Amino acid sequence: MKVLTVVVTHNRSELLERCLDAINLQSDPTQDLLVINNGSTDDTEEMLSKKNVWFITQENVGSAGGWHTGLQIGLEKRYDACWLMDDDGYPHEQALKNLKLNFNQDTACISSVVLKEDKNSEFVFPFPVLSKNTMPKLFGLQRKIYTLQKLQDISKNQIYPFAHLFNGALISMNAVKRIGNVNKDFYLMGDEVDFFYRLKNYGLVASSLNAYHFHPDVSKRQFNNYKIYFYIKNSFIINSRYYNAVFLRNILVIVAIISRVTSRNGLKYLFSILFGSNSKYFYKAIYRGLNKRIGNDINV
Numbered sequence: 001m002k003v004l005t006v007v008v009t010h011n012r013s014e015l016l017e018r019c020l021d022a023i024n025l026q027s028d029p030t031q032d033l034l035v036i037n038n039g040s041t042d043d044t045e046e047m048l049s050k051k052n053v054w055f056i057t058q059e060n061v062g063s064a065g066g067w068h069t070g071l072q073i074g075l076e077k078r079y080d081a082c083w084l085m086d087d088d089g090y091p092h093e094q095a096l097k098n099l100k101l102n103f104n105q106d107t108a109c110i111s112s113v114v115l116k117e118d119k120n121s122e123f124v125f126p127f128p129v130l131s132k133n134t135m136p137k138l139f140g141l142q143r144k145i146y147t148l149q150k151l152q153d154i155s156k157n158q159i160y161p162f163a164h165l166f167n168g169a170l171i172s173m174n175a176v177k178r179i180g181n182v183n184k185d186f187y188l189m190g191d192e193v194d195f196f197y198r199l200k201n202y203g204l205v206a207s208s209l210n211a212y213h214f215h216p217d218v219s220k221r222q223f224n225n226y227k228i229y230f231y232i233k234n235s236f237i238i239n240s241r242y243y244n245a246v247f248l249r250n251i252l253v254i255v256a257i258i259s260r261v262t263s264r265n266g267l268k269y270l271f272s273i274l275f276g277s278n279s280k281y282f283y284k285a286i287y288r289g290l291n292k293r294i295g296n297d298i299n300v
Contacts, residue, residue, distance in 0.1 A: 001100060003170070004079040005030040006070030008063060009087035010038040013047050020053060022090035028097035030083060034073060036066040062296065064191035067166060067182040074173055075181075083170050089114065089215035091168050098211040099170040102159065108175040108199040110206055112168030112213035113148060122147055124215045125164045127207075134161055138245055138252075151209060158209040165192040168213030175202040187296040188226065190234030197242045222264045223257070228273060229281040229298055232257060236289025254286075 005023055009016045016035070023033060035053055037044055039060035048055045058069060067084060074082040081103065083096060095112050102110045114124045126144040128136030137143050145151050151160055163169060179198045182191055199205045223231075232253060239249040261270045272278045281298075288297065 001103070002078070002080045003030045003032075003083055003096070003100075004070075004074045004077065004081075005033045005083045005085075006036060006067070006074070007034070007085055007087055008036045008038060008066030008070065008166075009040060009044060010060060010066075011040045011042045011044070012087045013040070013042050013044045016044060016087040017047055017051075019085065019087055019090045020051065022093070025093050026091065026096050027094055028100060030096060032077075032079075034070060036070050038062070038066050061184065062187035062191075063166070064182050064186045064188070065184045067191065067195075068184045071171070071173075071176055071181050075176060079173055081170050081172055082176075083168070084166050085168050085213065086166060086215075089117075089167050089213050092212035092214065095168055095211045095213060096170070098208055099168075102206075102208045102211075103170060103172075105174075106203045107172055108179075108203040108205050109163060109165065109169055109171045109196075110204070110208050110211075111163035111165060111170065112211040113151070113207050113209055114164055114167045114213050114215050115148065116217050117214040118217070120212070120214070121149065123151075124218060125167075127151055127160065127162055127164075130162060135244065136162075138248065148209065155209055159206050160209060161204070161206045163196060163205055163207045165196055167215060168211065171199070172202070175199055178202050183294075185294045185296070186234055187230060188234075189230040190238050193238050194241070220264060223261050225273075225278050225281040226298060228257060228261070228278075229285045232282070232285035233289035233293070236286070237292050237294055240292060250289075 007019055035048055035055040037055050037057040071082055099110050116122045116124055123146055126146045129143055131137050179202050182195050186194055196205060235253040236250055239246045243249050273282045
C-alpha cells in the first residue's frame with residue numbers, strides 16, 4: 001500500500017517539527033512525506049530544508065486549499081492513500097500501522113481518534129452520538145461523547161462510523177477519484193465536514209479507536225473575525241447540504257458561537273461582533289450562509 005503523508009502548515013514551525021519527528025518514528029513508515037506550506041513567514045522553509053523534507057510552498061489559500069494541493073499530488077503520483085494531518089498535532093508511533101489494518105478496498109477513509117496531548121483519555125473534538133441513520137443527534141440525554149473509554153464501550157470492533165478529518169485521516173485515492181477533491185471554496189472552516197459526507201458516498205468513513213493522534217486542547221483558543229465569519233457561513237451551508245432540521249441546527253450554530261466567544265474572548269469582544277465595529281462579519285456571515293454564498297469573500 002503506497003501512502004503519502006501530507007501535513008499542511010502555516011507559521012507553526014516548532015509544532016510542525018514535532019509532528020514530522022513523530023511521523024518519522026512510525027513503526028510502519030510511510031513511503032513519502034509532503035508538507036504543504038501555506039505561505040508561512042516564519043522559519044518553516046529553513047527548517048524543512050535542513051531536515052531534507054519534500055515541501056511545496058503556495059500562497060495562503062486556507063486549510064481547504066492546502067488539503068486540495070496535497071490530495072492532488074497524491075492523485076498525480078498514483079498513491080493508494082494519503083494520510084492527512086495538521087501541523088499542531090502528531091501521531092502515536094503505531095497510528096499508521098493500526099489504520100492500515102482497518103483499511104480495505106471498500107474504505108473511503110479511516111481516521112485516528114484525536115486525543116488531548118496532556119490528557120490522553122479525553123477527545124479534543126468530542127464525537128457525536130449518532131441516530132439510526134448515522135446523523136448526529138439533535139436531542140437526547142447525551143449528544144456528545146467526550147472520552148475514549150465511553151466510545152469504546154458503545155463501538156463494535158473498535159470502529160466508530162464517524163471521523164474528524166485531517167487529524168490523522170487515511171484517505172483512499174480511489175475514493176477521491178470518485179467523489180472529487182476537497183472543496184477549496186470552504187477556505188477555512190467546514191471543508192472537513194463537506195469532505196466527510198462526500199466520502200461516505202464512496203464507502204466506509206470511520207474512526208479506528210486504537211489509532212491515536214495527539215493534539216493541543218483547543219477549547220480555550222480565541223476566535224477572530226475571520227474564524228467567526230467562516231464558522232457561521234460555512235456551517236449554514238453544511239447544514240443545508242447534509243442535515244435535517246436545518247433551521248434548528250442554524251440556531252444552534254449561533255448559540256454555539258456566542259457561547260464560545262463569550263468564554264474565550266470575553267463579553268467586550270462579543271458585544272463588538274453583535275453591535276459594534278466587528279458586527280459586519282457576524283451578520284454578513286449569516287446572510288451569505290443562508291444564501292449559500294460559498295467562497296473566500298471576506299473582503300467583499
